[in-house]
Structure formats: structure tokens, C-alpha cells
């Protein structure tokens with residue numbers, strides 16, 4: 001398949017790895033920001049094929065993992081109401097809150113439905129005018145445009161029974177928080193290609209300039225990932241501090257301008273708590289006040305829920321590149337994909353789940 005098969009070509013991957021081996025002269029710590037990239041790296045064993053000088057650490061870019069526990073508990077409280085149809089992407093259903101998950105709510109009689117798009121949730125709202133229909137709008141910049149479109153359509157249709165529980169996060173403030181930490185180890189970043197396809201990469205040069213850390217926009221196939229690593233190592237070895245686009249077939253500097261304009265109409269930047277990490281200033285998107293009628297947190301008055309995380313979990317340190325999943329004493333014991341204790345085991349894109357699945 002064009003644009004896929006050629007980026008899984010073993011000989012091309014080997015050639016790029018050979019170039020990295022020839023080029024590298026000293027140790028470097030690189031972080032891939034996206035959970036999809038972590039999964040692909042571990043699945044294909046790319047981290048084990050790199051020369052020992054290159055250490056990959058895994059960033060906080062799995063939206064299911066970083067959705068804070070209180071937001072899961074708010075979803076559970078709303079979904080448990082008899083007047084509500086709660087809709088979500090499938091991967092959120094098994095994420096545990098403080099006590100149960102959305103699957104359990106459904107087993108106990110709650111009307112919890114998996115949808116493939118927020119527009120499916122909108123259709124359910126039109127078909128069920130006597131029920132409140134709520135969509136769990138989580139994700140990074142990539143999933144924001146369809147969520148925005150659903151809210152705009154609900155407003156245009158005058159729907160009174162549709163709302164969204166928003167937990168959107170943004171990548172640049174997370175990178176800012178990681179690089180600004182006194183304990184930061186990261187010397188180069190692989191940027192998330194799908195986020196940049198929507199947002200472009202114009203937000204990153206100021207971060208590169210401020211922290212003197214090069215970044216490469218990187219895709220998801222094995223050759224994309226090795227090319228992103230190669231571009232970053234090349235910049236590090238040459239002392240050139242810039243943003244390189246190693247995913248040119250999908251990403252431009254400006255990104256998708258109409259999508260960005262649409263997002264700005266409905267969302268505004270706000271402080272957001274990241275599960276395992278804590279509050280990162282202006283790292284989220286929230287609904288603008290003119291869309292308060294579609295804000296599930298306000299409609300159902302669940303803003304005061306504040307649960308506690310497991311004290312065993314070191315997911316925050318993993319997502320900042322300070323530890324690896326097997327450094328956690330609970331890994332594979334108290335904590336597994338069936339019984340996750342923390343953020344990075346709850347989703348298949350989480351670093352702990354990837355290490356568990358591929359037997360690290």
C-alpha cells in the first residue's frame with residue numbers, strides 16, 4: 001500500500017539505523033511524545049536496535065492515560081444517572097475510576113454506549129429527545145476538530161439534550177513543563193506527527209529556542225520513527241538546534257488552518273490536570289462560555305469530585321522520562337492491564353501497557 005508498505009521496508013530501516021550508528025559519538029536521551037509512537041517503537045523493538053548511546057524515554061502523549069482520575073469519576077457519576085445516555089470511544093470504557101469503570105456502570109444497568117465519532121452521539125441525542133446524551137470528549141489536538149463540530153451542530157440544531165464532558169490536552173505546554181523541570185533528562189524530542197498534521201509545527205520553534213533542544217516531527221511507521229530519530233541525532237551531533245520535519249508526507253509548518261480556526265471558535269486554552277503529572281498551566285482546551293449550555297460538567301454539577309491516586313504508581317516519573325515501566329515495583333504484580341493501578345497501564349498506548357504486552 002502506497003505510503004505505508006514503503007515505510008515498513010526492513011532494508012530501508014536497517015540503512016537508517018546504520019546511519020545513526022555511524023553518526024553517534026556520545027549518549028543522547030530522546031523522548032517520543034506520543035503513546036502511539038511508544039507502542040510502535042516497543043512493538044517493532046526499535047529501541048533495542050538502536051546503538052547503546054541512544055536512550056528513548058516515553059512521554060505523556062496517550063490521551064486515555066493522562067485523563068485525570070477525577071474526570072473519570074465525573075464521567076462515572078454522570079453515566080450512572082437514569083436519565084443519561086453516556087457515549088464514549090471504546091478505550092475509555094475500561095479505564096478504572098476510583099472504584100469502578102464505565103463497563104461496570106453498563107453492567108449495573110446504565111446506558112453507556114461506544115461510538116466512533118461525536119457525531120454518532122449527536123444522532124443519538126436527536127433520536128432520544130427525552131434523554132440527556134453526553135459525549136466524553138478526550139484527546140490531544142487531533143480529536144478536537146470533530147468534537148468542536150459536534151458542539152457547533154448541536155447549537156445550530158438547538159439541541160437541549162446534548163453535552164460534552166471535555167478533557168482535551170495540548171502537546172506544547174506539556175513539552176514546556178518537561179523541559180522546564182530541574183530534573184529533566186530529555187535532550188531531543190520526536191514530535192507527534194498526527195498532532196502536527198492538524199496544528200502544524202509553528203508552535204515549537206520558540207520552545208526549541210528557549211530550551212536549546214532539537215525536535216523532529218515524526219510519524220508512526222518503523223521507517224518514520226527511525227528517520228525521526230536520525231534527524232534528531234543528526235541535529236544533536238551537529239549542534240544545530242531547530243525543528244526538522246521528518247514526516248513531510250503528512251505535515252506542513254502551518255498545519256490545517258481551517259481546523260485550527262474552528263477549534264478556536266469553540267475552545268479556549270485553560271489550565272489542565274494531567275493524570276500522573278499534575279496541573280500544567282494552559283495545557284488544556286475548555287469550552288468557551290458561550291457554549292456553557294453544552295458543558296456536561298456544568299449541566300450535571302460534578303466539578304467537586306477529587307479522588308486520590310494509588311501511592312504505588314510512578315507513572316508521572318515515567319511520562320517525564322525519569323523512569324522506565326520496569327522500574328516500578330508494582331509492574332506486572334499489583335498492576336497489569338487487567339488491574340491497572342495507574343495512568344500508563346490503563347490504555348494500550350500507555351508505556352507500561354506496551355512493555356507488559358511485548359514482554360519487556
Ligand code: SF4
Nearest residue numbers: 313314328335342352
Ligand atoms: S506499572 Fe502500574 S503502578 Fe507502576 S507506574 Fe505503571 S501504571 Fe503505575
